[in-house]
Amino acid sequence: xxxxxxxxxxxxxxxxxxxxxxxxxxxxxxxxxxxxxxxxxxxxxxxxxxxxxxxxxxxxxxxxxxxxxxxxxxxxxxxxxxxxxxxxxxxxxxxxxxxxxxxxxxxxxxxxxxxxxxxxxxxxxxxxxxxxxxxxxxxxxxxxxxxxxxxxxxxxxxxxxxxxxxxxxx
Numbered sequence: 371x372x373x374x375x376x377x378x379x380x381x382x383x384x385x386x387x388x389x390x391x392x393x394x395x396x397x398x399x400x401x402x403x404x405x406x407x408x409x410x411x412x413x414x415x416x417x418x419x420x421x422x423x424x425x426x427x428x429x430x431x432x433x434x435x436x437x438x439x440x441x442x443x444x445x446x447x448x449x450x451x452x453x454x455x456x457x458x459x460x461x462x463x464x465x466x467x468x469x470x471x472x473x474x475x476x477x478x479x480x481x482x483x484x485x486x487x488x489x490x491x492x493x494x495x496x497x498x499x500x501x502x503x504x505x506x507x508x509x510x511x512x513x514x515x516x517x518x519x520x521x522x523x524x525x526x527x528x529x530x531x532x533x534x535x536x537x538x539x540x
Contacts, residue, residue, distance in 0.1 A: 400502040400528055401446055401453075401515040404490050413497065413512040415521045418454050421497060423465070424474050429495060437477035438489050438498040446483075450499050453519045503530035 403418065405411045411429055413421075420426035422437050429435055440447040442459040451457055457465070466476040480486050483504040490496040491508035505511055514528070515521050 399446075400517055401450055401499050402502040402505045402511045403497065403499045403513040403515070404487070404505060404509040405497050405512050406491055406493075407508055407510050408491070409494060410510045411497070411512060415513060415523070418513065418521070419456075422455060422477060424469065424477065433495045436493050436496040438486055438493075438496060439477045439479045440483075440486065440499070441479055441481060446499065446501060449519070450515065453515050453521060502528055 403413060405413065417426055421435055422439070424437070427435055440450075442463065448459060451459055451462055455462060469476070478489070480489055480498075483500040486498040486500050487504065487506065487508055490498045497512070499515075502511070502514060513521060513523055
């Protein structure tokens with residue numbers, strides 16, 4: 371219980387960050403599923419739905435999985451939910467209402483890509499998703515959801531118009 375207090379404080383601080391305005395291009399951007407660069411994890415596409423439905427609670431090394439979502443109104447969350455969880459945010463709200471009464475809380479929700487990047491970079495076992503072009507060296511891209519809705523471990527030839535490189539697991 372003692373360890374939950376700092377994590378709860380971090381979540382509260384990150385959730386307080388202002389949510390950026392949604393640009394028209396955000397909905398069409400590839401989505402990067404990210405893990406900490408300090409503790410990279412191999413994530414199988416088949417495990418991703420289990421992780422975000424909180425049916426897989428631990429990584430292979432026994433450490434706790436800490437998934438984090440964007441807000442329900444986020445176009446990225448809508449696309450992530452459709453591709454990975456085969457459900458709409460509304461369907462997932464009902465799912466989480468049911469699961470909450472069974473003692474299983476939903477993943478944390480943070481208001482922006484930046485908040486997700488900070489949380490994932492600083493929280494052991496964390497996994498989240500952001501617009502691919504928001505990724506920086508604090509995190510590692512574990513999987514990519516393309517604009518066509520394909521889930522793959524390879525980023526292919528995604529270009530963000532910047533000269534910085536993306537870190538992907540080998």
